[in-house]
Amino acid sequence: MSNYHIKSLEEYFKVYRHSVREPELFWSEIAEEHFTWRKGWDNILEWDFNKPEIKWFEGAKLNITENCIDRHLLTKGEKTAILFEPNDPNEEAEHISYSDLHKRVNKFANVLKAEGIGKGDRVCIYLPMIPELAVSMLACARIGAIHSVVFAGFSSKALATRIKDCDAKIVITSDGSYRGQKTIDLKGIVDEALKQCPDVASVLVAKRIKSDIEMVDGRDKWLQPLLDEASDECDIEIMEAEDPLFILYTSGSTGKPKGMVHTSAGYMVYTAYTFKNVFQYKNEDVYWCTADIGWITGHSYIVYGPLLNGATSVMFEGVPSYPDFSRFWEIVEKHKVNQFYTAPTAIRALAKENLSYLEKHDLSSLKVLGTVGEPINEEAWHWYNDNVGNKNSPVVDTWWQTETGGIMISPIPYVTPTIPTFATMPLPGVQPALMDENAQEIKGNQVEGMLCIKYPWPGIARTIWGNHERFKNTYFSAYDNMYFTGDGARRDATGYYRITGRVDDVVIVSGHNLGTAPIEDSINEHPAVAESAIVGFPHEIKGNALYGFITLKETGESRVQDNLRKEINQILSEHIGPIAKLDKIQFCDGLPKTRSGKIMRRILRKIASNETDDLGDVSTLQDPEVVENIIEGRIQ
Numbered sequence: 001m002s003n004y005h006i007k008s009l010e011e012y013f014k015v016y017r018h019s020v021r022e023p024e025l026f027w028s029e030i031a032e033e034h035f036t037w038r039k040g041w042d043n044i045l046e047w048d049f050n051k052p053e054i055k056w057f058e059g060a061k062l063n064i065t066e067n068c069i070d071r072h073l074l075t076k077g078e079k080t081a082i083l084f085e086p087n088d089p090n091e092e093a094e095h096i097s098y099s100d101l102h103k104r105v106n107k108f109a110n111v112l113k114a115e116g117i118g119k120g121d122r123v124c125i126y127l128p129m130i131p132e133l134a135v136s137m138l139a140c141a142r143i144g145a146i147h148s149v150v151f152a153g154f155s156s157k158a159l160a161t162r163i164k165d166c167d168a169k170i171v172i173t174s175d176g177s178y179r180g181q182k183t184i185d186l187k188g189i190v191d192e193a194l195k196q197c198p199d200v201a202s203v204l205v206a207k208r209i210k211s212d213i214e215m216v217d218g219r220d221k222w223l224q225p226l227l228d229e230a231s232d233e234c235d236i237e238i239m240e241a242e243d244p245l246f247i248l249y250t251s252g253s254t255g256k257p258k259g260m261v262h263t264s265a266g267y268m269v270y271t272a273y274t275f276k277n278v279f280q281y282k283n284e285d286v287y288w289c290t291a292d293i294g295w296i297t298g299h300s301y302i303v304y305g306p307l308l309n310g311a312t313s314v315m316f317e318g319v320p321s322y323p324d325f326s327r328f329w330e331i332v333e334k335h336k337v338n339q340f341y342t343a344p345t346a347i348r349a350l351a352k353e354n355l356s357y358l359e360k361h362d363l364s365s366l367k368v369l370g371t372v373g374e375p376i377n378e379e380a381w382h383w384y385n386d387n388v389g390n391k392n393s394p395v396v397d398t399w400w401q402t403e404t405g406g407i408m409i410s411p412i413p414y415v416t417p418t419i420p421t422f423a424t425m426p427l428p429g430v431q432p433a434l435m436d437e438n439a440q441e442i443k444g445n446q447v448e449g450m451l452c453i454k455y456p457w458p459g460i461a462r463t464i465w466g467n468h469e470r471f472k473n474t475y476f477s478a479y480d481n482m483y484f485t486g487d488g489a490r491r492d493a494t495g496y497y498r499i500t501g502r503v504d505d506v507v508i509v510s511g512h513n514l515g516t517a518p519i520e521d522s523i524n525e526h527p528a529v530a531e532s533a534i535v536g537f538p539h540e541i542k543g544n545a546l547y548g549f550i551t552l553k554e555t556g557e558s559r560v561q562d563n564l565r566k567e568i569n570q571i572l573s574e575h576i577g578p579i580a581k582l583d584k585i586q587f588c589d590g591l592p593k594t595r596s597g598k599i600m601r602r603i604l605r606k607i608a609s610n611e612t613d614d615l616g617d618v619s620t621l622q623d624p625e626v627v628e629n630i631i632e633g634r635i636q
């Protein structure tokens with residue numbers, strides 16, 4: 001029996017029990033056997049959730065890129081590491097072997113060094129889904145620089161906030177990006193952002209769409225000529241186990257985004273282990289995760305997890321609807337994809353289209369289907385299972401978060417019997433707990449509560465960049481000695497978990513986390529707006545969409561109001577990105593408030609979801625009439 005690769009349910013239970021009884025021994029066995037270390041650890045785990053402080057494998061020295069690339073060179077040098085599928089199906093796919101990747105990462109690392117980047121420096125990466133994105137991340141990791149990838153759908157303001165928050169020295173971007181038939185001027189967005197970031201000394205620009213862009217003298221450089229000149233040898237920087245590997249921003253329910261910090265050794269061990277088990281990856285398999293690398297799913301399960309296992313990882317530049325809705329299935333057939341990992345929102349969008357898009361493609365290579373990012377509804381689960389998997393490929397509903405680094409609760413395919421919409425059981429090393437309103441753990445089955453984790457796992461984020469206090473307050477203050485996830489969950493009679501959704505003011509729209517407070521702050525900047533409250537409501541494709549209840553300083557005519565709606569969404573596009581746009585905007589005379597002046601979002605959530613029959617207790621409202629008026633003006 002191997003702890004590393006679970007192959008039967010019996011084995012799972014055995015390994016799980018071991019991982020709970022002797023977590024340190026369990027992880028150290030895995031770490032020792034499956035990775036290359038330059039020096040072993042002195043101490044496996046040091047932790048205190050109340051501080052919070054979490055240290056795994058202290059004293060160990062390593063470099064994650066040696067584990068992702070170098071150690072495969074001898075046996076898998078010619079194997080495809082990254083299989084790049086371009087936006088345009090007529091452009092040829094690119095097979096980047098492990099030995100090509102080694103050279104490309106080294107060259108990039110040398111370019112960064114020549115730009116004065118070294119260990120601990122922050123590098124902001126704002127790139128589309130092109131190979132340079134993965135290569136630049138690995139190049140940073142190779143020289144010990146901390147990458148901060150910003151999803152290329154974020155606006156210039158959102159980008160500037162993230163660059164400033166971590167004091168990035170350099171930005172890596174491209175002349176633009178393709179998105180279906182559209183092109184996006186990424187460099188223009190960077191230029192705009194950098195007006196607010198005087199400390200960024202250089203910008204490296206990859207050529208992708210070959211557009212005519214402006215290069216700022218002394219600051220901007222085309223990447224390719226520098227790569228051409230650079231040596232393809234670059235020694236690794238030897239890192240301490242707890243040295244930061246990257247920062248990745250995630251929305252909070254209040255304030256600015258949180259720069260979650262992941263460190264070298266723990267993240268490496270955790271992403272490798274979870275990838276191997278959740279996808280049951282075998283040596284010749286082709287694995288494809290459709291996420292963008294700008295999110296944690298792409299970090300952990302396009303780049304690090306697969307490469308750590310010597311896998312072939314498909315990287316897709318385009319969108320599921322271009323040139324038509326058969327694109328995903330065409331790619332599965334073309335590259336004989338064995339594991340396919342996507343988001344419920346994509347499944348719902350594709351399920352709405354004609355089945356012929358799918359039926360004309362041979363999907364028989366598929367062995368495992370995964371979903372991530374939000375609760376999957378029963379209908380979508382069945383559509384995925386029946387039509388994509390032909391009822392032969394287990395669906396793994398993987399629950400995890402930016403903060404957890406890797407998958408936490410998930411079936412193991414061909415091991416765990418699945419039930420639609422259930423993430424099922426915790427992976428080894430993960431100890432979930434459900435908590436009640438009195439902050440007590442709810443034991444037993446057939447119960448529902450707030451989802452917490454009781455014991456550290458190697459992939460947990462260690463802090464929020466520059467704000468450890470916020471890290472503590474957000475995740476470790478609600479419950480004593482527990483990590484609080486912000487999600488609610490139910491445990492059924494067999495002990496299976498079903499995630500019920502966020503219990504804070506974060507709304508997941510099309511799989512993207514959006515904090516409502518930052519959206520409200522942006523809207524309130526509009527001179528006509530007095531006050532706003534944003535809530536989520538169920539949406540057939542996006543999972544949730546945003547509903548804005550807004551009071552104006554002066555109520556105008558409906559034509560003026562229509563213009564205002566456009567202006568408000570424009571502000572949101574500029575401040576955050578198009579994903580933050582509101583689907584519905586209702587102008588109201590007042591918002592429901594408690595006598596102490598707090599907006600009662602619970603009521604607004606019900607109104608937005610058209611559940612007005614049961615609004616609960618409204619007796620504490622300042623002015624109950626407000627609610628009647630809002631219901632009357634509700635946008636269908």
Ligand code: PRX
Nearest residue numbers: 372373374375397398399400401402499513
């Ligand atoms: O609410 C949960 C939801 O996504 C949140 C984490 O979002 P993010 O940090 O952006 O990471 C997404 C990719 C890991 C969680 O708090 N979520 C994620 N996976 C699931 C899910 N909700 C239900 N079921 C899932 N499988």
